Amino acid sequence: MIKVGVLGAKGRVGQAVVAGVKQADDLELVAEIDKGDNLQDLVDAGAEVVVDFTTPGTVMDNLEFCTAHGIHAVVGTTGFDKQRLDKVRDMVAGEKAGNVLIAPNFAISAVLTMEFAKQAARFFDSAEVIEMHHPNKLDAPSGTAIHTAEGIAAARKEAGLGAQPDATDQSLDGARGADVDGIAVHAVRMTGAVAHETVIFGAQGQSLTIKQDSYDRTSFIPGVLVGVRNIKDHKGLTVGLEHFLGI
Amino acid sequence: MIKVGVLGAKGRVGQAVVAGVKQADDLELVAEIDKGDNLQDLVDAGAEVVVDFTTPGTVMDNLEFCTAHGIHAVVGTTGFDKQRLDKVRDMVAGEKAGNVLIAPNFAISAVLTMEFAKQAARFFDSAEVIEMHHPNKLDAPSGTAIHTAEGIAAARKEAGLGAQPDATDQSLDGARGADVDGIAVHAVRMTGAVAHETVIFGAQGQSLTIKQDSYDRTSFIPGVLVGVRNIKDHKGLTVGLEHFLGI
Amino acid sequence: MIKVGVLGAKGRVGQAVVAGVKQADDLELVAEIDKGDNLQDLVDAGAEVVVDFTTPGTVMDNLEFCTAHGIHAVVGTTGFDKQRLDKVRDMVAGEKAGNVLIAPNFAISAVLTMEFAKQAARFFDSAEVIEMHHPNKLDAPSGTAIHTAEGIAAARKEAGLGAQPDATDQSLDGARGADVDGIAVHAVRMTGAVAHETVIFGAQGQSLTIKQDSYDRTSFIPGVLVGVRNIKDHKGLTVGLEHFLGI
């Protein structure tokens, strides 16, 4: 049983984390911390790992305290630029310091899609990305889709693959999608959709499709639990859940 | 048993038609006509219906002969403009004239996709079209995809639906696809692919997807057979297989 | 503007209906009725249509009152057997009686999937149904999937199609799915899934796929609104939303 504390426990996301930890047979929820609570409670409760979905304004203090007390931290809070990451690297430098995982995306199906796409890329002539989101999304394509395309492009380059075959010489504007490092990325906006990403690869006589669907806003929980279960084995600072997947 | 003649029987497409007619229990192949053969053979063999996949240079003569002899014609030959269609209308005007079906697309799964898309359109807030073809295709999007989008747009307009919800305000060029009458159309080019079309509709909490895959170049055969079986009941000239589907 | 009353307005489903009616530009919410409220409020508020998601214990009284007062009713409440339907038929018999729509399934994407499947069935050699639900579902396959398969089977029979081609002579038990009137139906149970149904049709060189995804429990709302908007044109009792779709 790993003893877990949740920071930001009363927020919408924090409540989902609390529920997720409670449901896991191998985890024990020992502390729920929110505004006004004392971080010392984590130590008193014997927390080994904390999950931090708080705010850019509080997360650095939380990490300072946790790492100093040898408590590992799984962090979904946003706002980490190079400067902040350097500070966290200092925090985790000590031999007895807690480890830290900071990840921009805990949806494990999305992280696996990106990793598998990178692995598969060098075996196929063609690769395109189609993402689908609810129509309230402001940016197109999604950051995840751009990141996926960049990973595919880098893998193709490393494997010595050239430009994708495409004889199109007459096209309606936009039909062939956005060009991200030579990978076409298409963004669909659809009432009822949540967050979905499809990567299609093509080679002679065949295709490989890797597809990820997020159906609701709790889809980050399984990835958080992967972080909680494995963080003690990942010394120092890790950025990105993919490094915890052993693939 | 319907007695069927095939025009252009030695061409690649014609051979597939010959094979398709032979395999059908309710059809009898009575004549295979190609360059140098005499159309009179059709009459002698008692052909009730012909299938014409020939060339723009010969199809009008073929239709002239067949309609005049009361033989119905199912035509996949291209090159029919308004003037030619008017000529065919004259040919089929007589009481004893054969009927004619001219269709640009006999892939029945593609025709049904277009028809169902038109029927579904008015019930959904969002609709987009994604087509996928082999990378040797010159135009993007495909004519079928554009036609599908136009059908959806017309159905939405008729139902009084306005613009689709889309909050995008920051977009990579092309990410949101081509705009066909307000419907986003995305074209994927993929080695190994043949011809595929997906229409996605979205409404609160749900989506409806209609997808069509053509796996090889014989996918027009089932549609041709639908034409052959039903043409005697469709007086005069019909343009488009959809009018034979009873939907 | 159609004036709408909601019965069972405080229940979970009723609240979603209230929200859906409020969001619709062409509908006006004039009454929210729940336990303890007086049905006379509907008349006083000028309700033209009510939506009833209540209980088998109260729905008959509600319909008695509404039909007698010329108010149309869109009903998602369960428990209607032949005897109850006959009683409702009596209620709507009068010239000035309100009309009634009773539907077991208001998810419009699911209803359209069933209807399109029936329309497409006669054009394809093969047809199978795959449904996917969350793992807490007790029955497999879902009632919707069975109903879909029955519709396909009936359409095939009417078109004179025989058994589906299937050379399988060595099979693991269950691999080829459940047999519903000659249509194979496969049930997938998957954590994270909500309710999903896929119908695949195959013919020479091609396939047609019709797929429906329900992402959350509000997916019945668009169908309810279709009911509300059209009920005044459907005299008497209608069972099943499909009769309102004009397809």
Next chain:
Amino acid sequence: MIKVGVLGAKGRVGQAVVAGVKQADDLELVAEIDKGDNLQDLVDAGAEVVVDFTTPGTVMDNLEFCTAHGIHAVVGTTGFDKQRLDKVRDMVAGEKAGNVLIAPNFAISAVLTMEFAKQAARFFDSAEVIEMHHPNKLDAPSGTAIHTAEGIAAARKEAGLGAQPDATDQSLDGARGADVDGIAVHAVRMTGAVAHETVIFGAQGQSLTIKQDSYDRTSFIPGVLVGVRNIKDHKGLTVGLEHFLGI
């Protein structure tokens, strides 16, 4: 440029290999061997790698000759039991012997699907396999699908995952598929289909789908070329293309 010889060059499969090698910029076709030809031609032509799609009756002699002459072999010929594999191990034992790759499946999209499924399995509560083939297939499910399910089951077991969640207590016979080591496997038979496999994984609020489509009988070519390009780095005998993918 790798110098390649093709054994069984006049067979249907061999012809496709010949065409595939010719199209690859980094490969040079130096010998086409078929019945009646002399294997010594391979040596004379300077072949570094051969591709063998011949028959169980000739493949062992071919391998004996090639390995003895330091020529590597990529083998798609069937019929390798334990005894034969042991003999091949003897052949490749010498320091200067050619290497041998024997693979039951060269469709790289299928091999990747199996590998990714194994990698993903431990992160998801639920996993099922759906395969789809043409209706002339005799066995259900396909060997590939069974093999995929076994890989998933082994990965789940290794990760300490228990039985999949499934509350079904009322089921039509076969609805929940075949049980392969606790993984449900569904087999669809569909006119027009070739060979397709879908693996679906589910976790809280999300799913991951890995799908493979083989559209025609040349889909093994890209995998064969991966074998040809990498065999010199895989000392001795390798069974299974997955070991060449570096994943």
